[in-house]
Amino acid sequence: MNRRSFLLAGAAMLSLLRPVAAQQPDHSMHAMPGMDMGGGDQTLTAAPALPEGAPLRELPRLASRSQQAGVFEAELTAAPASTSFVPGLETPILAYNGITPGPVIEVFEGDRVSITFRNRLPDQESTIHWHGLPVPADQDGNPVSPVLPDAEQTYSFEPPKGSAGTYWYHPHPHGKTASQVYRGLAGAFLVKAKDDPIPASYGDTLFVFTDLRLAADGTLPESTMADLMNGRVGDHVLVNGQKNPVLTVAVGEFRRFRLLNATNARFLRLSLAGASLTLIGSDGGLLETPVADADELFLAPAERLEIVARFDKPGTMSLRTLGYDRGWMGPNRPEEAGKDLLTVRVSEDRGPSQPPLPGRLRPIPDLGPPAVTRRFVFTETMSMGAGGMEMGFLINGAAFHMNRVDVVSKAGQVELWEIANQADMDHPFHLHGTQFQIVERESEGKVTKPAFRALKDTVNVRRGETVRILLRQDLPGPRMYHCHILEHEDLGMMGLVNVEA
Template sequence: MIRRTFLTRALSAAVASLFARNVSAQKPENGMQDMQGMSDMPSMSGGKMHMAATLAPADALPAGAPLAVLRKLTNESSEPGVFLGTLVAQPVQHEFLPDKPTTFWQYGNTTQGPVVGPLIDVREGDTVEIRFVNRLPQPSTIHWHGLPVPPDQDGNPSDPVAPGATRVYRFTLPSGSAGTYWYHPHPHMKTAEQVFRGLAGPIVVRSADDPLAAWPERHLFLSDLRLASDGSIPANDMMDWMNGREGQFVLVNGARRPRILVATDERWRVWNACSARYLRLSLGAGHRFAQVGTDGGLLEQPREELTELLLAPGERTELIVRAGMGPADAVLTAGVYDRRKMAMSHGSLPPEPHRALADVRFEPPSAAGNPLTPRAIPTSLRIVPSLGVPVTQKSVVFSEAMNMAAMQRSGASTHGMPAGMTFMINDAIFDPARISLTSRRGEVELWSIENRTDMDHPFHLHGTQFQVIDREQGAVNTPEPYRAWRDTVNVQPGETVRIATVQEMAGNRMFHCHILEHEDLGMMGTLKVI
């Protein structure tokens, strides 16, 4: 059954009328925000469908504070080359709405500063040991997104940490692993909830020969938040499970629309830690920037004179932002991007309009009344060697199906998720006991990721980085214009993306869609490396 029309054929009249009423109320300029603010949208919690609370207005959170500096995880070791830290996942209350405390799940018990996990700042060659304490009411893990860590240290869903339990993760960061990474939970069928309640944090791995090490560095950790008018964080509704959750607030380092003052040329590390939101980043047509890095570190050469850059959920980038030749103002925005979100009757929802993320003030100093000379970006940043000729191939196909009889059955939902809504890889939903694909250590492989659904899906592979080789859409093959290390790549409807990759450690690895609701609903597989 085609997903775009399934609800008009099978859902009960009462629920269908609610969906139809909400969808018809949308206008292209308002996108999902109007529908998310309505009090009669059904949501899923505790295995039952119920009516969601009215959401707080999109301007309910204060804006305009200076960009918060991310807190750092304390290194408890005094030994060179060893990083010891402790992450405690626990409920913590913050007052985002006046006199209406919000209970977040976060790493650490601080009520000051951003609701973002502490930055783990380490170097290539470091041995990292993180003691994880789970004080949540449900099992959790920590997945080290993008890092080449051993399979049994990667927080896979098969290795949950029970409530009240402690787990130590230990790994050594190899040479060549410098880059911009992040960490978040990965328990099966609970990942989406734990992330949208606040559990995520940044990682920076540094190298000894970084050609940009002397540049002033700024961190922008972008996350999504939905708040009800009473300050609570509501459960997912049916639309969230189908399309992936987008809140009415996009936070930058835990705050709505902060102010950023740029007085000199800067290196920006940017994380898209949203569950499903795509970020088409821009500073406006009059402010160009250079991309110097992707998920797995620096590019070979900078990509200069960019006016926008798309980050899919889970992706990261490194940018050079110029202070310019004189005072100026700009707005960091997430531009319109149509990821083809599902409508309830037919066709697609209109894309969300552009959204202001931060206000940027450029105030470069001058010497004797003359603007300072811009700092030159090295023309060569690093060598990104080709992985060579693949010795074998793998195929991954994204697909989906809706079982309307199951969705209507009373009490059929489990784990707060709708029954009968299925997102698949290679025609199967995730089964912890099933090996989806098998690879050999050290063998270069060519993976084809094909999207047979009618919406975008970001593909993520654990345990290694990969290189995008080409993209095929409508029988047109487009080679990737530059070589880079990545662990997440967007795949559009009808598109096939081919990547080269190699796994170096034996064990089980996950691969999945990084729209977290789709991952929880089954769009995930297990790769066995032998």
């Protein structure tokens, strides 16, 4: 569908805007509910302001009930809960073990992990997907293996040596992922290395970015048609569940930060003016060598980064959003630039001496030449149908179907995948079961190579761009690949690769 037709169709849809839930039937074209003109108009009132400036809180860890070294056993329950983002207002949410973000899971490479998941969501299937972790297919939390309401499932796996990194966990039920995540179901999963090359004196501070939209009464409004088209973007970006918290550091100090974009659809282009930033890690863990003098950071939905920040001058600085054009359908495009997400106060007291960052962090082996090349084309469709405006987000011309295998692959086989975005907005591409390496990007005939080698499981593919990646699936079974704008995933921009032994 060409851009002009798509935008005209979108304008027609938005003229009939109604709140709708981000749960659609499994068809290649999705009729948008709420299009009739008989319903009452939604009364808009001012949303409450969130308090700012509290000390950054450390997210609680999930406790292991095992007393045995190298064994992590715990329980996670997804259930309705409530929290107070604004004093005096209770907000109904969904939460893991009663809190959002969910408790941080922290294990070491080689640990035997066993987590019992209890689904206490009324009338909704759910799963836990261990995003980025190389776990067996039947433990991956795919939508093909849902956990029914009031049922439970124990997920068991062992993060292998070399898998140390910043991961996360979230639901992955078919058609309901977006609403369950924006209502609070997401948490960080850290795999640690016993021989971590980053000096321990740098600390290890986690920033989990989530997105929040509140109604005047403190509730979470239902998603709108604009949310379905663009992905749900809230009014507030929270860090560890707080708005613009404060972190205090010493002048001259080195600090290790892990950044996780756990939002449904917000693209984060960030700066921390006044600090010296060195990139040390990506989705799949540490880089081969540090990349110094990072002027800005970029996190598409679901991406992670690890950095080391050095604070050379006392004073106050902000982790601030910069503008980014990810493409937008219709009016009311949110303002991305100029949001202060975190305030850093650098004291005049100099901390103790710290060792320098190593010049080499770890090897990342070359995967070698591919045996197979595959191509995946992202497109959007929109038209008027019998049920109203119909809309689809497609891969290779088809929407996801639970009973269809789109690709058959072989375990241990190196493959080159081309992801071509012929749609009118950016789409972050995520692959389950493995990490991949970016080979190159191509846009308007210009090919660019990555500046460094990294392991990734999510990559942003800009509109009009083709991204080529090298990958190898080592574990057999069904694996998903999809856009990680969660509303687009729910609306069909997903496929299934079956990896044969």
